[in-house]
Amino acid sequence: MATFQELLTDKTKYTNDTKVTLLDGAEVTLGDLRKGHMMESDYRKKTSEVAQTKRELDIREQEFAAARLQAQTQLEELASQVLKGKPGSTADEVDAELEANPLAKKLMGKIGEMTGKMAKLEEATTALMQGQQNFKTTMLVNEHRRVLAALKAKDSTLDEGELTEFAKTNYIPRLDLAEKVMNYDKNLAKARKEAADAARAEGVEEGKRQAISPTLPQKVRYMAPNLPKDAPKTMDEAAVAAGQDPEILALLTQGA
Numbered sequence: 001m002a003t004f005q006e007l008l009t010d011k012t013k014y015t016n017d018t019k020v021t022l023l024d025g026a027e028v029t030l031g032d033l034r035k036g037h038m039m040e041s042d043y044r045k046k047t048s049e050v051a052q053t054k055r056e057l058d059i060r061e062q063e064f065a066a067a068r069l070q071a072q073t074q075l076e077e078l079a080s081q082v083l084k085g086k087p088g089s090t091a092d093e094v095d096a097e098l099e100a101n102p103l104a105k106k107l108m109g110k111i112g113e114m115t116g117k118m119a120k121l122e123e124a125t126t127a128l129m130q131g132q133q134n135f136k137t138t139m140l141v142n143e144h145r146r147v148l149a150a151l152k153a154k155d156s157t158l159d160e161g162e163l164t165e166f167a168k169t170n171y172i173p174r175l176d177l178a179e180k181v182m183n184y185d186k187n188l189a190k191a192r193k194e195a196a197d198a199a200r201a202e203g204v205e206e207g208k209r210q211a212i213s214p215t216l217p218q219k220v221r222y223m224a225p226n227l228p229k230d231a232p233k234t235m236d237e238a239a240v241a242a243g244q245d246p247e248i249l250a251l252l253t254q255g256a
Contacts (some may be wrong), residue, residue, distance in 0.1 A: 003082065011100070015137070016029060016031030016034065017029055017031065032149075034148055035142075040139070042135075043135060043139050044138065046132060046135055047132065050128055050129070050131075050132045053128055054125060054128060054129075056209060057121050057124060057125050058125075060117075060121060061118055061121045061125075062116045062121075064114045064117045064121070065114070065118065065125055067110065067114050068110070068111050068114035068115060069108040069119070071107045071108075071111045072107075072108050072111055074103075075098070075104060075107045075108060075111070077102050078098060078101060078107070079098060079101065082094050082097045082098065144164075144175055147174070147175045147176050148160055148163075149174060150176075151163070151175065151179050158179070162182075163175060163179055163182060166178055167180075168180045
């Protein structure tokens with residue numbers, strides 16, 4: 001028996017139109033199975049790449065945050081020195097002193113630069129996570145389509161819209177499980193009806209067999225319109241009368 005890996009990789013021996021049955025009973029072609037496997041493999045690869053990129057972005061963001069905090073701390077120290085040199089200065093006067101200070105201007109520029117870089121990193125992180133979510137959504141949609149096709153192949157009367165809505169309403173992530181739950185009552189009622197019909201049919205056949213088997217009940221009365229009043233009325237009375245009849249006794253004792 002071929003292994004799962006052989007079925008997926010050996011396209012010469014096992015063509016895309018070869019049908020296989022999955023553990024859940026769904027029948028699919030190897031082509032669809034290979035597409036799903038490739039998409040799942042791509043998703044794992046994509047997830048790994050996203051995780052790595054996210055770690056790198058987080059590290060850079062931490063570095064930018066540390067650099068900005070350092071610049072802010074140095075700028076606050078300069079502002080403190082201004083206040084010490086000129087007690088009673090207003091906030092505007094302190095800002096004017098700092099803007100005229102080359103080091104303070106450099107620190108303010110660095111703070112602005114780090115803030116801008118952090119904003120870009122945040123945008124990149126958001127776009128990265130959104131891309132991963134979109135990829136996952138696409139994969140789930142394709143998987144749902146595959147499952148729906150397999151369920152439809154088994155039951156042509158299946159209402160896809162009803163099944164999808166039932167799965168959403170009952171928070172069932174897998175459509176094959178939702179189909180089993182949704183049809184449980186219907187299948188149970190069907191099984192009960194089939195069992196009752198089978199039992200009824202068996203009873204009818206048994207009745208027919210009994211009807212064609214003749215039986216002679218004991219102590220049945222056989223009445224004739226012209227019998228004497230003292231004639232036996234049952235088989236038991238006839239047997240007693242016969243045992244007492246001289247002619248019958250004579251016949252029975254002949255040759256004895």
